[in-house]
Amino acid sequence: MNSTTPASTDSLALPVELRWMSIVFMQGEEAATVLDTIDKKGAETAIQHLSQWDFGDETRDAALVNGYVYDDIPRSPTDRVIRDKASGYALAYNHQFGYVSLLGRFDSVVEDMRESVARPARFGFSRHGPARRANGIRL
Template sequence: MSNRTTGAARRHTAEIAEEQRWMSVVFLQGEEADIVLDVIDKSGPDAAIQHLSLWDYGQETRDAALVNGYVYDQIPQSPTDRVIRDEAAGYALTYNIHFGYVSLLRQFAPLVEDARESVEPPARFGFDRQRTVRRTDGLRL
Protein backbone atom coordinates (compact mmCIF):
# COMPACT_ATOMS: atom_id res chain seq x y z
CA MET A 1 0.00 0.00 0.00
CA SER A 2 1.45 3.37 -0.92
CA ASN A 3 1.81 6.33 1.44
CA ARG A 4 -0.60 8.27 -0.70
CA THR A 5 -3.37 5.68 -0.19
CA THR A 6 -2.61 5.40 3.51
CA GLY A 7 -2.81 9.19 3.92
CA ALA A 8 -6.14 9.32 2.08
CA ALA A 9 -7.50 6.55 4.28
CA ARG A 10 -6.40 8.43 7.41
CA ARG A 11 -8.08 11.63 6.22
CA HIS A 12 -11.28 9.73 5.45
CA THR A 13 -11.23 8.08 8.89
CA ALA A 14 -10.65 11.47 10.53
CA GLU A 15 -13.57 12.98 8.58
CA ILE A 16 -15.86 10.17 9.75
CA ALA A 17 -14.74 10.59 13.35
CA GLU A 18 -15.30 14.35 13.20
CA GLU A 19 -18.82 14.10 11.77
CA GLN A 20 -20.98 14.36 14.85
CA ARG A 21 -24.70 14.97 14.91
CA TRP A 22 -27.22 15.59 17.65
CA MET A 23 -30.43 13.65 18.03
CA SER A 24 -33.38 14.44 20.20
CA VAL A 25 -33.84 12.10 23.14
CA VAL A 26 -36.77 13.87 24.80
CA PHE A 27 -38.56 17.21 24.54
CA LEU A 28 -40.88 18.29 27.34
CA GLN A 29 -43.06 21.35 27.72
CA GLY A 30 -45.74 22.60 30.05
CA GLU A 31 -46.25 20.76 33.33
CA GLU A 32 -43.82 17.96 32.39
CA ALA A 33 -41.10 20.53 31.76
CA ASP A 34 -41.91 22.38 34.98
CA ILE A 35 -40.94 19.28 36.97
CA VAL A 36 -37.53 19.15 35.26
CA LEU A 37 -37.07 22.92 35.55
CA ASP A 38 -37.61 22.53 39.31
CA VAL A 39 -34.91 19.82 39.35
CA ILE A 40 -32.56 22.24 37.56
CA ASP A 41 -33.37 24.98 40.08
CA LYS A 42 -32.93 22.76 43.17
CA SER A 43 -30.23 20.25 42.13
CA GLY A 44 -28.60 21.73 39.04
CA PRO A 45 -28.50 20.85 35.35
CA ASP A 46 -26.41 17.71 35.88
CA ALA A 47 -29.25 16.18 37.90
CA ALA A 48 -31.68 17.10 35.13
CA ILE A 49 -29.44 15.47 32.51
CA GLN A 50 -29.22 12.33 34.61
CA HIS A 51 -33.02 12.32 35.07
CA LEU A 52 -33.79 12.90 31.37
CA SER A 53 -31.23 10.30 30.25
CA LEU A 54 -33.70 7.69 31.52
CA TRP A 55 -35.66 8.44 28.30
CA ASP A 56 -32.69 7.35 26.18
CA TYR A 57 -33.20 3.80 24.92
CA GLY A 58 -30.03 3.66 22.84
CA GLN A 59 -30.54 2.26 19.34
CA GLU A 60 -34.33 2.56 19.60
CA THR A 61 -34.05 6.28 20.40
CA ARG A 62 -31.59 6.78 17.55
CA ASP A 63 -33.81 5.00 15.05
CA ALA A 64 -36.88 6.99 16.14
CA ALA A 65 -34.96 10.26 15.81
CA LEU A 66 -33.76 9.31 12.32
CA VAL A 67 -37.22 8.24 11.16
CA ASN A 68 -38.95 11.32 12.59
CA GLY A 69 -36.30 13.81 11.46
CA TYR A 70 -35.07 14.83 14.92
CA VAL A 71 -31.39 14.80 13.94
CA TYR A 72 -29.39 18.03 13.82
CA ASP A 73 -25.92 19.13 12.69
CA GLN A 74 -25.72 21.45 15.72
CA ILE A 75 -27.58 21.73 19.00
CA PRO A 76 -30.90 23.42 18.18
CA GLN A 77 -31.35 26.47 20.36
CA SER A 78 -32.89 29.90 20.46
CA PRO A 79 -31.06 32.99 21.71
CA THR A 80 -32.90 32.77 25.06
CA ASP A 81 -32.17 29.07 25.69
CA ARG A 82 -29.65 27.84 28.22
CA VAL A 83 -27.46 25.03 26.90
CA ILE A 84 -25.51 22.74 29.20
CA ARG A 85 -23.25 20.08 27.65
CA ASP A 86 -22.10 16.93 29.39
CA GLU A 87 -19.06 16.03 27.30
CA ALA A 88 -18.39 12.78 29.18
CA ALA A 89 -21.88 11.38 28.58
CA GLY A 90 -22.39 13.01 25.16
CA TYR A 91 -25.59 14.82 26.16
CA ALA A 92 -26.74 18.40 25.76
CA LEU A 93 -29.52 19.90 27.86
CA THR A 94 -31.37 22.89 26.46
CA TYR A 95 -34.02 24.64 28.47
CA ASN A 96 -35.97 27.85 28.58
CA ILE A 97 -37.61 28.96 31.80
CA HIS A 98 -39.62 31.73 30.12
CA PHE A 99 -41.18 29.48 27.48
CA GLY A 100 -41.35 26.42 29.74
CA TYR A 101 -39.57 23.68 27.82
CA VAL A 102 -36.68 21.29 28.30
CA SER A 103 -34.87 19.17 25.75
CA LEU A 104 -32.18 16.51 25.99
CA LEU A 105 -30.09 15.65 22.96
CA ARG A 106 -27.43 12.99 22.47
CA GLN A 107 -24.39 13.30 20.26
CA PHE A 108 -23.64 10.50 17.80
CA ALA A 109 -21.55 9.78 14.73
CA PRO A 110 -23.95 8.38 12.12
CA LEU A 111 -21.36 6.83 9.79
CA VAL A 112 -19.37 5.17 12.56
CA GLU A 113 -22.49 3.76 14.25
CA ASP A 114 -23.86 2.49 10.93
CA ALA A 115 -20.54 0.81 10.12
CA ARG A 116 -20.55 -1.02 13.45
CA GLU A 117 -23.93 -2.59 12.86
CA SER A 118 -24.07 -5.92 11.12
CA VAL A 119 -27.30 -5.71 9.20
CA GLU A 120 -28.42 -8.36 6.79
CA PRO A 121 -29.74 -7.01 3.51
CA PRO A 122 -33.50 -7.23 3.21
CA ALA A 123 -34.98 -10.11 1.25
CA ARG A 124 -36.12 -8.86 -2.12
CA PHE A 125 -39.40 -10.12 -3.48
CA GLY A 126 -39.32 -13.15 -1.21
CA PHE A 127 -36.52 -14.92 -3.13
CA ASP A 128 -35.07 -16.17 0.13
CA ARG A 129 -38.25 -18.19 0.70
CA GLN A 130 -38.65 -19.45 -2.85
CA ARG A 131 -39.50 -23.13 -3.13
CA THR A 132 -40.10 -25.37 -6.07
CA VAL A 133 -43.74 -26.11 -6.72
CA ARG A 134 -45.10 -29.08 -8.62
CA ARG A 135 -46.43 -27.87 -11.93
CA THR A 136 -49.93 -28.82 -12.97
CA ASP A 137 -51.37 -29.00 -16.46
CA GLY A 138 -53.78 -26.19 -15.78
CA LEU A 139 -57.55 -26.16 -15.60
CA ARG A 140 -59.43 -29.30 -16.52
CA LEU A 141 -63.03 -29.22 -17.47
Protein backbone atom coordinates (compact mmCIF):
# COMPACT_ATOMS: atom_id res chain seq x y z
CA MET A 1 0.00 0.00 0.00
CA ASN A 2 1.43 3.39 -0.93
CA SER A 3 0.99 6.67 0.89
CA THR A 4 -1.73 7.87 -1.50
CA THR A 5 -3.95 4.86 -0.94
CA PRO A 6 -6.96 5.70 1.23
CA ALA A 7 -7.35 4.04 4.61
CA SER A 8 -8.55 0.49 4.45
CA THR A 9 -12.07 -0.56 5.39
CA ASP A 10 -10.79 -2.42 8.47
CA SER A 11 -12.51 0.15 10.68
CA LEU A 12 -15.83 -1.07 9.26
CA ALA A 13 -15.19 -4.68 10.26
CA LEU A 14 -17.07 -6.15 13.18
CA PRO A 15 -15.11 -6.23 16.44
CA VAL A 16 -13.78 -9.69 17.11
CA GLU A 17 -14.61 -10.78 20.61
CA LEU A 18 -12.61 -13.86 21.45
CA ARG A 19 -13.75 -15.75 24.52
CA TRP A 20 -12.69 -18.90 26.34
CA MET A 21 -14.74 -22.06 26.76
CA SER A 22 -14.07 -24.99 29.01
CA ILE A 23 -12.96 -28.12 27.20
CA VAL A 24 -12.19 -30.35 30.18
CA PHE A 25 -11.61 -29.95 33.91
CA MET A 26 -9.94 -32.68 35.95
CA GLN A 27 -9.11 -33.06 39.62
CA GLY A 28 -7.92 -35.82 41.91
CA GLU A 29 -6.31 -38.90 40.37
CA GLU A 30 -7.16 -37.90 36.79
CA ALA A 31 -5.46 -34.54 37.31
CA ALA A 32 -2.47 -36.14 39.08
CA THR A 33 -1.68 -38.10 35.92
CA VAL A 34 -1.81 -34.95 33.78
CA LEU A 35 0.22 -32.97 36.33
CA ASP A 36 2.89 -35.69 36.18
CA THR A 37 2.87 -35.39 32.39
CA ILE A 38 3.39 -31.64 32.69
CA ASP A 39 6.36 -32.17 35.01
CA LYS A 40 7.97 -34.90 32.89
CA LYS A 41 7.09 -34.02 29.29
CA GLY A 42 5.94 -30.39 29.38
CA ALA A 43 2.72 -28.44 29.11
CA GLU A 44 2.53 -28.86 25.33
CA THR A 45 2.24 -32.63 25.72
CA ALA A 46 -0.49 -32.17 28.34
CA ILE A 47 -2.38 -29.78 26.05
CA GLN A 48 -2.15 -32.28 23.21
CA HIS A 49 -3.42 -35.05 25.51
CA LEU A 50 -6.32 -33.02 26.92
CA SER A 51 -7.35 -31.79 23.47
CA GLN A 52 -8.83 -35.29 22.95
CA TRP A 53 -11.80 -34.02 24.98
CA ASP A 54 -12.54 -31.31 22.41
CA PHE A 55 -15.39 -32.51 20.21
CA GLY A 56 -15.78 -29.30 18.22
CA ASP A 57 -19.34 -28.00 17.97
CA GLU A 58 -20.56 -30.46 20.60
CA THR A 59 -18.05 -29.14 23.14
CA ARG A 60 -18.84 -25.53 22.24
CA ASP A 61 -22.59 -26.09 22.54
CA ALA A 62 -22.21 -27.83 25.92
CA ALA A 63 -20.05 -24.96 27.22
CA LEU A 64 -22.61 -22.39 26.05
CA VAL A 65 -25.57 -24.29 27.54
CA ASN A 66 -23.83 -24.97 30.86
CA GLY A 67 -22.31 -21.50 31.25
CA TYR A 68 -18.68 -22.55 30.90
CA VAL A 69 -17.78 -19.60 28.66
CA TYR A 70 -15.53 -16.85 29.97
CA ASP A 71 -14.24 -13.44 28.90
CA ASP A 72 -10.82 -14.37 30.27
CA ILE A 73 -9.17 -17.56 31.48
CA PRO A 74 -10.62 -18.42 34.90
CA ARG A 75 -7.82 -18.94 37.40
CA SER A 76 -6.77 -18.47 40.97
CA PRO A 77 -3.68 -16.48 41.96
CA THR A 78 -1.75 -19.73 42.46
CA ASP A 79 -2.63 -21.27 39.08
CA ARG A 80 -0.07 -21.58 36.33
CA VAL A 81 -1.45 -20.79 32.87
CA ILE A 82 0.14 -21.80 29.58
CA ARG A 83 -1.33 -20.44 26.34
CA ASP A 84 -0.67 -22.22 23.08
CA LYS A 85 -1.38 -19.64 20.40
CA ALA A 86 -0.95 -22.14 17.57
CA SER A 87 -3.70 -24.46 18.80
CA GLY A 88 -5.93 -21.86 20.47
CA TYR A 89 -5.84 -23.71 23.80
CA ALA A 90 -4.88 -22.60 27.28
CA LEU A 91 -3.89 -24.92 30.08
CA ALA A 92 -4.54 -23.81 33.66
CA TYR A 93 -3.23 -26.06 36.40
CA ASN A 94 -2.46 -26.07 40.08
CA HIS A 95 -0.24 -28.63 41.82
CA GLN A 96 -1.25 -27.43 45.29
CA PHE A 97 -4.98 -27.98 44.73
CA GLY A 98 -4.57 -30.86 42.27
CA TYR A 99 -6.49 -29.80 39.18
CA VAL A 100 -6.02 -29.09 35.49
CA SER A 101 -8.26 -27.29 33.06
CA LEU A 102 -8.06 -27.01 29.30
CA LEU A 103 -9.82 -24.08 27.68
CA GLY A 104 -10.29 -23.22 24.03
CA ARG A 105 -10.75 -19.90 22.31
CA PHE A 106 -13.70 -19.16 20.10
CA ASP A 107 -15.09 -16.14 18.32
CA SER A 108 -18.34 -15.22 20.05
CA VAL A 109 -19.28 -12.75 17.28
CA VAL A 110 -19.45 -15.67 14.86
CA GLU A 111 -21.48 -17.66 17.41
CA ASP A 112 -23.92 -14.77 17.86
CA MET A 113 -24.34 -14.59 14.09
CA ARG A 114 -25.09 -18.32 13.92
CA GLU A 115 -27.77 -17.96 16.60
CA SER A 116 -29.44 -15.05 14.77
CA VAL A 117 -29.94 -17.08 11.58
CA ALA A 118 -33.08 -19.22 11.66
CA ARG A 119 -32.48 -22.87 10.95
CA PRO A 120 -34.14 -24.09 7.75
CA ALA A 121 -37.11 -26.43 8.03
CA ARG A 122 -36.02 -30.02 7.88
CA PHE A 123 -36.92 -31.37 4.45
CA GLY A 124 -39.86 -28.95 4.34
CA PHE A 125 -41.83 -30.92 6.93
CA SER A 126 -41.62 -28.46 9.81
CA ARG A 127 -45.43 -28.25 10.17
CA HIS A 128 -46.04 -31.95 10.13
CA GLY A 129 -46.18 -33.88 13.36
CA PRO A 130 -45.63 -37.57 13.90
CA ALA A 131 -48.07 -40.03 12.35
CA ARG A 132 -50.94 -41.10 14.57
CA ARG A 133 -51.01 -44.65 15.72
CA ALA A 134 -54.22 -46.62 15.70
CA ASN A 135 -55.23 -48.39 18.89
CA GLY A 136 -54.89 -52.10 18.23
CA ILE A 137 -55.53 -54.04 15.06
CA ARG A 138 -58.85 -53.74 13.25
CA LEU A 139 -60.21 -56.67 11.32
